[in-house]
Amino acid sequence: MNQGLIEAQVSAGCMLFMHSECSALRKSDTADSVLYTQLAATKRHSRFANTSAWNEAWLAAFTRFGWALEAHESCCHRPARPLPYSVWGLLQDSLPAFMPVALLSAAESVCVRSFERHPDQPAIGLLGREALEPAVASVRHKPQAAQKVVLQLGLLDANGGLSVGFITFTQASGFKGNVLFEPLQVTDLLSDVQLHFYSLRLMESVYAPLRLKVSEALDHRRAQRVSALMGVDHVG
Amino acid sequence: MNHEARMTHAERSAFVDRCQLADCTHSLSEHPSEMDASMLMPIEDPAQGAVVAGNLLAFAEGVSRQNKEDVMDSFLFATRAANFKFNPETHSQQWYAHFNKVLATLGWVSTNWKYSRYRSAHRRFSMERAGLEIIGSAISAAALPGPAGFAMLKVARDAVEALKTKDEPLRVFESQAKTHRGANFRMGACIESGDGTVNLAMGAVNFSATSTVTNVLFWEWNSAQVETFRGEDHLVLNSRLYADVRAGIQKRLSESALAAIEEFDI
Numbered sequence: 001m002n003q004g005l006i007e008a009q010v011s012a013g014c015m016l017f018m019h020s021e022c023s024a025l026r027k028s029d030t031a032d033s034v035l036y037t038q039l040a041a042t043k044r045h046s047r048f049a050n051t052s053a054w055n056e057a058w059l060a061a062f063t064r065f066g067w068a069l070e071a072h073e074s075c076c077h078r079p080a081r082p083l084p085y086s087v088w089g090l091l092q093d094s095l096p097a098f099m100p101v102a103l104l105s106a107a108e109s110v111c112v113r114s115f116e117r118h119p120d121q122p123a124i125g126l127l128g129r130e131a132l133e134p135a136v137a138s139v140r141h142k143p144q145a146a147q148k149v150v151l152q153l154g155l156l157d158a159n160g161g162l163s164v165g166f167i168t169f170t171q172a173s174g175f176k177g178n179v180l181f182e183p184l185q186v187t188d189l190l191s192d193v194q195l196h197f198y199s200l201r202l203m204e205s206v207y208a209p210l211r212l213k214v215s216e217a218l219d220h221r222r223a224q225r226v227s228a229l230m231g232v233d234h235v236g
Numbered sequence: 237m238n239h240e241a242r243m244t245h246a247e248r249s250a251f252v253d254r255c256q257l258a259d260c261t262h263s264l265s266e267h268p269s270e271m272d273a274s275m276l277m278p279i280e281d282p283a284q285g286a287v288v289a290g291n292l293l294a295f296a297e298g299v300s301r302q303n304k305e306d307v308m309d310s311f312l313f314a315t316r317a318a319n320f321k322f323n324p325e326t327h328s329q330q331w332y333a334h335f336n337k338v339l340a341t342l343g344w345v346s347t348n349w350k351y352s353r354y355r356s357a358h359r360r361f362s363m364e365r366a367g368l369e370i371i372g373s374a375i376s377a378a379a380l381p382g383p384a385g386f387a388m389l390k391v392a393r394d395a396v397e398a399l400k401t402k403d404e405p406l407r408v409f410e411s412q413a414k415t416h417r418g419a420n421f422r423m424g425a426c427i428e429s430g431d432g433t434v435n436l437a438m439g440a441v442n443f444s445a446t447s448t449v450t451n452v453l454f455w456e457w458n459s460a461q462v463e464t465f466r467g468e469d470h471l472v473l474n475s476r477l478y479a480d481v482r483a484g485i486q487k488r489l490s491e492s493a494l495a496a497i498e499e500f501d502i
Contacts, residue, residue, distance in 0.1 A: 036502060037500070039502035040500035040501065040502050043501065043502055057500075061500040063411070064499065064500060065500075068407040068408065068411050069411065070407065071450065201407065203407070203408060210497060213497050214497070217497070217501075218502075221502070
């Protein structure tokens with residue numbers, strides 16, 4: 001699968017990849033749903049302080065807006081292979097059968113190429129701000145070193161099926177740059193790695209009455225929360 | 237005569253206005269989508285059947301459009317009202333008591349409600365077959381004229397077969413029927429007699445399993461793995477009584493799907 005078949009964007013704390021052959025309407029519905037549901041969940045719960053409740057609210061919003069949950073799987077573990085490897089490796093280690101392996105590999109390749117060519121692109125800064133716990137001053141007024149990661153990865157296949165991987169863990173030293181590719185050290189992990197995987201499909205009849213309202217609600221938020229990956233097909 | 241049958245028009249209307257409706261059922265994800273009229277998903281030809289929340293409704297030929305709408309609206313309203321009051325997984329008897337009370341208030345006359353433990357005659361069985369078996373029992377108990385009973389059973393079977401091949405309605409049905417460890421759903425077969433009377437045979441299934449359910453209807457269960465309860469009823473719609481509350485029901489059900497936006501504002 002070449003890069004031209006994948007469109008990619010950072011949508012708040014989600015790295016979203018969409019197959020170009022999927023219909024324009026489904027891509028735009030997916031992009032809006034992914035952003036809206038994260039914002040709705042964040043309004044209810046802290047993404048970092050109460051991640052479990054945040055994830056439940058996110059899934060509740062997703063299904064309420066017409067995404068039928070076809071399959072899900074969760075696990076919590078220490079990495080099976082010796083680190084270092086990146087969040088891609090953590091996802092691949094636990095990938096359930098319903099997740100699209102080929103699309104995930106293609107997405108990783110797209111990301112690698114994009115960040116090699118544009119290492120300082122705005123999308124990675126946005127993902128860092130949204131998916132990484134903001135550093136806060138400790139009682140001694142030193143920046144907090146440990147950092148929680150709450151990252152989603154969405155894969156929209158050519159047939160309109162959406163797979164979402166949700167990964168969260170805490171590491172002792174904060175990420176210095178690219179959360180997607182920075183190598184992780186096992187000694188750095190302060191928590192198990194929690195993973196949730198979801199397979200979802202949009203019910204058009206349910207989403208249709210909401211489409212315009214969702215889109216309008218996001219009109220003034222996309223500029224701050226969505227950033228297309230550079231060097232990848234732009235998502236309109 | 238039960239209390240609902242003695243209610244006045246004003247009391248029925250007030251009940252409909254006051255009745256609190258759940259926006260969601262208790263599903264695998266805890267919060268499946270149930271969005272007013274948009275949850276009425278025709279399986280293929282609206283003449284055959286529809287998935288209405290956790291109800292699979294099948295209509296024999298000859299049921300008028302108005303009666304179909306009344307049946308679907310009644311079941312959607314009663315399901316949402318019962319979901320608001322009780323968790324069908326932990327309080328299934330109370331759930332069905334409230335479901336039946338709402339139907340009775342809307343004008344449905346129940347002639348033969350039974351709720352009991354279901355024991356399959358086979359070691360392995362599917363919930364689809366259990367539902368059809370229960371509907372068959374309800375039809376027999378109703379002692380409807382032969383052709384009517386046969387037609388009801390046939391449309392119920394046809395509706396289940398149609399559901400097998402229709403991904404989207406099946407997903408809606410399953411997402412609405414699922415509970416944490418099982419499912420709660422109803423199958424209804426509906427026929428209209430020559431004088432316009434609407435008869436509905438209902439088979440209800442509530443089960444919990446030792447393993448996670450991903451396929452509510454068509455999975456082959458080992459009977460030792462599941463605890464199953466069955467409900468059956470023969471219902472007759474009093475169209476005159478329903479006509480009094482029709483507008484109120486439609487108003488409540490058609491309250492904007494945009495409630496989802498309000499529920500999850502950003």
